[in-house]
Every structure is written in C-alpha cells, then in structure tokens.
Amino acid sequence: MAGGGKVYSFQEVRKHSQRKDCWLIISGKVYDVTPFMEEHPGGDEVLLACTGKDATADFEDIGHSDAAKELMPQYCIGEVDAATVPAKLARAVLPAKGAAAPAPRASTGQGVRLTVLQLALPLLLVAMAFALQNFAKTKTE
Numbered sequence: 001m002a003g004g005g006k007v008y009s010f011q012e013v014r015k016h017s018q019r020k021d022c023w024l025i026i027s028g029k030v031y032d033v034t035p036f037m038e039e040h041p042g043g044d045e046v047l048l049a050c051t052g053k054d055a056t057a058d059f060e061d062i063g064h065s066d067a068a069k070e071l072m073p074q075y076c077i078g079e080v081d082a083a084t085v086p087a088k089l090a091r092a093v094l095p096a097k098g099a100a101a102p103a104p105r106a107s108t109g110q111g112v113r114l115t116v117l118q119l120a121l122p123l124l125l126v127a128m129a130f131a132l133q134n135f136a137k138t139k140t141e
C-alpha cells in the first residue's frame with residue numbers, strides 16, 4: 001500500500017471531495033482515486049457522490065469484479081480512524097438507493113399493525129363466543 005499505513009481522521013478525508021482531489025473510504029481504507037476519476041468505468045460522478053462518507057456499501061452493491069479489486073491497492077493511501085466516522089454517515093447510501101430507505105420504517109408500521117391485530121382478534125373471538133352463548137340461551141328460554 002502506497003501510504004505506508006497512515007491513519008486519517010474522517011474529517012481530514014472528507015475535505016477531499018472534488019473531481020481534482022477525490023478520496024474514498026472503502027472497508028476502513030482510504031483511497032485517493034483522483035488519478036482514476038476519468039478512467040473509472042462507472043464514471044466520476046458516482047465516485048464524487050461517495051466522498052464524505054463510508055463508501056463500502058456502495059462499492060459492494062455494484063458487485064465490482066476481482067479485476068476492479070486488484071486495481072485498488074495502487075490508490076490506497078492509508079486507513080481511516082474508525083472512531084472518527086459518524087455512525088450515520090457510515091450507513092449512508094447513494095441518493096438513488098435512498099428512495100428505498102424508508103422501507104424499514106414502513107415495515108415497522110406494519111409490525112405495529114400486526115401486533116394490534118394479534119391482540120384484537122382473540123378478544124373479538126371471545127366476545128363473539130359470549131354473544132353466541134347468550135343468543136343460544138335466549139333461544140332455548
């Protein structure tokens with residue numbers, strides 16, 4: 001690795017978020033992809049969009065080939081100090097995928113609705129059983 005194991009703070013890495021000065025954090029390592037911007041088959045925009053955060057998930061989601069992974073060491077300049085990476089940013093995703101982000105919230109809502117139903121249904125059944133019993137009683141009297 002080119003950087004000789006240098007450790008950078010997240011705040012330092014995020015300063016390099018331009019086309020002519022672009023650093024990425026992938027799997028705890030810091031990559032200076034500035035010389036690779038124009039060559040990147042996925043384009044420079046996606047790389048720029050991945051600055052200022054942990055880009056591991058974005059990188060993995062693409063399903064980069066082994067050949068792509070072999071290119072990485074030449075751009076590696078060190079590691080990020082994990083303690084300086086804000087948890088929120090570590091989980092950030094590309095805006096395009098952000099559209100799908102509210103999904104967990106929706107499923108939580110569904111979960112709550114299901115619990116209410118699970119509680120209400122037995123009560124309803126008991127109430128119906130009583131009603132039927134009373135109905136049967138009044139019929140026989």
Ligand code: HEM
Pocket residue numbers: 024031033040041042043046047050055058059062063064065066067068069071072075
């Ligand atoms: C050091 C970091 C990176 C390297 C060396 C790299 C390299 C490559 C290479 C060689 C390809 C061609 C396809 C393949 O061989 O897998 C590729 C495609 C691509 N990369 Fe990266 N990449 C890097 C980071 C990223 C990041 C952070 C993203 C963010 C999402 C990204 C998004 C893409 C996309 C969208 C494609 C196109 C996929 C397609 O057309 O099917 N790459 N990359």
